[in-house]
Amino acid sequence: MCKLILKAALVMTAIVGIQAFAANTMKPHHQAAGLKCNSCHATTPFQAVSTDQCVQCHQLPQKKTDYHGAPDKHDSPHYGPTLDCDNCHHEHEASENYCNNCHDFDFKVP
Ligand code: HEC
Ligand code: HEC
Ligand code: HEC
Ligand code: HEC
Numbered sequence: 001m002c003k004l005i006l007k008a009a010l011v012m013t014a015i016v017g018i019q020a021f022a023a024n025t026m027k028p029h030h031q032a033a034g035l036k037c038n039s040c041h042a043t044t045p046f047q048a049v050s051t052d053q054c055v056q057c058h059q060l061p062q063k064k065t066d067y068h069g070a071p072d073k074h075d076s077p078h079y080g081p082t083l084d085c086d087n088c089h090h091e092h093e094a095s096e097n098y099c100n101n102c103h104d105f106d107f108k109v110p
Contacts, residue, residue, distance in 0.1 A: 025092045029110065042090070054085045073099060073107065 031104070040049045060074050060081050073088065075081045076099070087098040088109045095109035 027091055027110075032092070049091070051084045051086070054089075059077070071105070073109075 005074075030039075037046070038044075040053050041047070042053070071077075074083075076083070085099070088093050097105065097107065097109055099105050
């Protein structure tokens, strides 16, 4: 019973809080570039943003001259250039190194 009430409270918080939470956690590089919510979110209420949306502005594979000796994450032997951006780059939470589910590469995802 107690658990149920707690769960309901958490769901309420999530619904009320999610928009403000997202707004506070937009990535600095996108904030600095002057992006607005609807630069990525074509619809309100907000839905997850697909790779199609990212590549409207970004071209991939985007090879950097210095990949710090690690392999190209944007064009790997397994997935080529087809891996969805959101596997690594999260907009509203810490990004993650998807490759390190299996490897031990030393690179940081912006
Ligand atoms: C650069 C693109 C981008 C911008 C700009 C952006 N978002 Fe997002 N948003 C995403 C992506 C990608 C997701 C999917 C989850 C993730 O990666 O964090 C998402 C998820 C969300 C969600 C959760 C939707 C769901 O069903 O999963 C909300 C709410 C949201 N964004 C609100 C906002 C608000 C508010 C702003 C403006 C302050 C904003 N976003 C700006 C890319 C963006
Ligand atoms: C409306 C155009 C636009 C959209 C849509 C967009 N971006 Fe960006 N993004 C930019 C601009 C402008 C910058 C800053 C200049 C640059 O580094 O290219 C940037 C910067 C970045 C950077 C940091 C680059 C660095 O040097 O650190 C990453 C990573 C990135 N975007 C990923 C994404 C992902 C993933 C999505 C889809 C969820 C996305 N972007 C959607 C315009 C966009
Ligand atoms: C497997 C993880 C991974 C995936 C998937 C991924 N990226 Fe990246 N991305 C990175 C890493 C790591 C960097 C930092 C580059 C480095 O290590 O030098 C980066 C850098 C970037 C940059 C900055 C410019 C550059 O080349 O350094 C942009 C823009 C970017 N990614 C966009 C995207 C977009 C758009 C997608 C989806 C089409 C995507 N990324 C998919 C890991 C990933
Ligand atoms: C599900 C597990 C898994 C994931 C996720 C994964 N790898 Fe691998 N990768 C492997 C395995 C297994 C091998 C083969 C290991 C060996 O033979 O030493 C390998 C081998 C490689 C090799 C060397 C083989 C070659 O053809 O050159 C590279 C480079 C590589 N992975 C890059 C990546 C990158 C970049 C990512 C992220 C985009 C990634 N991997 C994600 C499992 C994975």
